[in-house]
Every structure is written in C-alpha cells, then in structure tokens.
Amino acid sequence: MCLFGICAWLLTPKKQLKLRLGLVVFIASNMQKLPLYIMIHNTDCLKFLETTPDESFDVCITSPPYNLGVRYSDYKDTRGDYVEWMSEVWHEVCRVLKPDGHLFLNLGYSKENPFDTYKVAENVPWKLQNNIIWAKAVEVDGKVRGYTIPHQSKRYLQNGWEHLFHFTKNGDTPIDLEWSGVPYDENYGNAKRNEKRSGRNYRPTTNCWHITYKSKATKYITAEIAGLNKHPAIYPEEFVEKCLKVSGLKKGVIFDPFMGTGTTAVVAKQYGLDYVGCEIDKDYHKFSLDRLTKIL
Numbered sequence: 001m002c003l004f005g006i007c008a009w010l011l012t013p014k015k016q017l018k019l020r021l022g023l024v025v026f027i028a029s030n031m032q033k034l035p036l037y038i039m040i041h042n043t044d045c046l047k048f049l050e051t052t053p054d055e056s057f058d059v060c061i062t063s064p065p066y067n068l069g070v071r072y073s074d075y076k077d078t079r080g081d082y083v084e085w086m087s088e089v090w091h092e093v094c095r096v097l098k099p100d101g102h103l104f105l106n107l108g109y110s111k112e113n114p115f116d117t118y119k120v121a122e123n124v125p126w127k128l129q130n131n132i133i134w135a136k137a138v139e140v141d142g143k144v145r146g147y148t149i150p151h152q153s154k155r156y157l158q159n160g161w162e163h164l165f166h167f168t169k170n171g172d173t174p175i176d177l178e179w180s181g182v183p184y185d186e187n188y189g190n191a192k193r194n195e196k197r198s199g200r201n202y203r204p205t206t207n208c209w210h211i212t213y214k215s216k217a218t219k220y221i222t223a224e225i226a227g228l229n230k231h232p233a234i235y236p237e238e239f240v241e242k243c244l245k246v247s248g249l250k251k252g253v254i255f256d257p258f259m260g261t262g263t264t265a266v267v268a269k270q271y272g273l274d275y276v277g278c279e280i281d282k283d284y285h286k287f288s289l290d291r292l293t294k295i296l
C-alpha cells in the first residue's frame with residue numbers, strides 16, 4: 001500500500017471521501033494548466049471531431065487508411081462504406097479548420113479501385129488548390145533509387161507514387177513559396193542571373209515531390225511498437241515538413257485525425273508548433289506518445 005493509501009486508511013470514511021474529492025479537484029485543476037493544444041487522443045477521430053468547436057485548427061496534414069487491406073493492428077482496412085465514411089471525416093475536418101487553413105490529404109493509389117481516391121477527393125467540401133504527386137521511388141538512369149516493394153505482377157508496373165491533395169476553403173489561400181522552395185545551388189552557373197531576373201534566390205517547389213520512403217528508418221521505428229502488427233504505413237517526416245512549409249504556418253495548431261505513429265506531431269513539435277490528433281489503436285497511440293517524449 002502506498003503512503004497515500006496508509007494515511008487514507010487511518011481516516012474516518014467521511015474524511016476519506018473528502019480526501020478523495022480533494023484529490024480529484026487537484027488533478028482536474030492541474031490538468032487545465034496542461035497545454036490544451038498538445039495532445040494525441042486514443043479515440044475514433046469522428047467521435048473526437050463531434051465535440052470539437054468550429055475553426056479550431058490551422059493546418060491538417062494527414063494520411064487516412066487507404067482501404068487496400070493493409071494489415072493494421074486493430075483497424076480493418078476493408079470498409080464497404082469507405083467513400084461515405086471518408087466524406088463524413090473531411091466534412092468534419094474542414095469544419096474544424098480555420099477559413100484560411102490548409103488540408104493536406106495523402107491518399108494511396110489502388111490498382112483494384114483506381115477511382116476511389118478521386119471519389120474521396122471529390123467529396124471534400126473545400127476546393128482543390130494543388131494536386132501534388134509524391135514520387136516515393138525515383139528511377140534514374142534505369143535504376144530505382146529509393147524504396148520499392150519487390151512484386152511479381154506480370155501486368156502491373158510497380159507503384160512508385162501517391163496522391164497528395166491540397167485543399168483550401170476557396171482554392172486561393174496564399175502559400176509560402178520561399179519557405180517551401182529550394183535555394184539556388186551556389187555552384188550553378190546561372191544562379192546569379194536567375195536571381196537578378198526573378199528577384200528571388202530560390203526555386204519555387206513544384207507539384208511533384210521526390211521524397212524517398214525510408215524503409216530502414218520505418219523498420220527501426222516500427223520495431224518498438226507493442227503488439228503483433230507493426231505499423232505498416234508511416235509517412236516520412238520530410239513529407240510533413242514540406243506540407244508545413246507550403247502552408248507557411250509559423251505559429252498555430254496542426255491537426256491529424258489519423259496520427260498512426262505520430263509523424264505529424266513529431267514534425268509539429270520540431271517546428272515549435274502545437275498539435276492535436278487521434279489514433280484509434282492503443283499500441284500505435286502509446287508508441288506515438290513515447291516517440292514524442294524523445295524529441296527535445
């Protein structure tokens with residue numbers, strides 16, 4: 001029995017009750033002092049969204065389940081009502097984003113249902129401002145650089161890209177071209193001339209992002225997750241970073257309704273931003289919290 005237990009045991013039942021009530025009030029009042037906007041909730045995102053006020057968050061960067069039968073721990077990635085469910089989620093997400101907010105929605109490509117991703121995107125109530133391709137595996141001079149899963153198909157090409165849909169309320173929200181751009185290489189002969197001509201010392205980013213999938217890093221990350229099924233679909237930190245830079249958000253809250261291993265929160269924390277998110281699986285949720293405590 002702990003010291004508190006021994007002291008409580010020595011008191012009369014009435015005093016014990018008073019002590020318990022006092023403890024509850026103490027915990028509750030101190031919880032209020034915790035930063036409100038640093039939280040990953042172990043819950044269904046729609047349940048969480050039901051209680052979230054309008055215009056709470058600045059940017060949403062997220063990757064929902066793709067409905068491709070990916071083997072998650074708890075979640076079954078084969079919903080019959082996938083498109084309807086996604087529509088409900090994005091209506092709620094747009095509601096809780098500020099009117100000048102950004103929604104970056106990463107969706108995989110399915111050979112079996114190739115148009116599902118477009119159906120999901122079509123049902124987002126905001127306007128598609130940028131249609132970005134995330135090229136995960138890059139082919140250079142006949143060699144594949146980056147990660148690909150070995151596959152045996154005789155009819156399909158290996159899948160080397162995913163969608164990244166960038167939505168804003170009216171499709172005309174300013175983005176940060178400089179922060180998300182690439183500085184001119186000093187050794188590049190035309191850099192100075194280009195700088196003079198364009199008045200800027202960076203190349204604006206394009207809508208095709210070459211970010212390799214880090215298989216080793218992903219394995220290392222997933223190894224520490226409890227339970228049988230390690231997380232199968234972690235996106236790279238650079239991917240989240242680039243979305244953040246396009247949005248230009250320097251102060252505010254990033255939201256991710258499908259946190260998985262917490263990558264979105266990790267990047268938010270690295271950039272000194274607040275984050276809120278949900279993850280339905282208790283092992284992934286626990287892992288995301290542990291991962292966050294390791295970041296200074």
Ligand SMILES: C[S@@+](CC[C@H](N)C(=O)[O-])C[C@H]1O[C@@H](n2cnc3c(N)ncnc32)[C@H](O)[C@@H]1O
Pocket residue numbers: 043044045046062063064065066072075231233234235236257258259260261262263264278279280281284
């Ligand atoms: C594609 S993964 C996200 C991975 C994440 N971006 C990362 O880097 O780790 C989708 C996640 O959504 C979770 N999920 C599925 N249904 C959910 C729901 N209704 N609410 C919250 N999370 C859910 C799954 O458990 C899974 O971890």
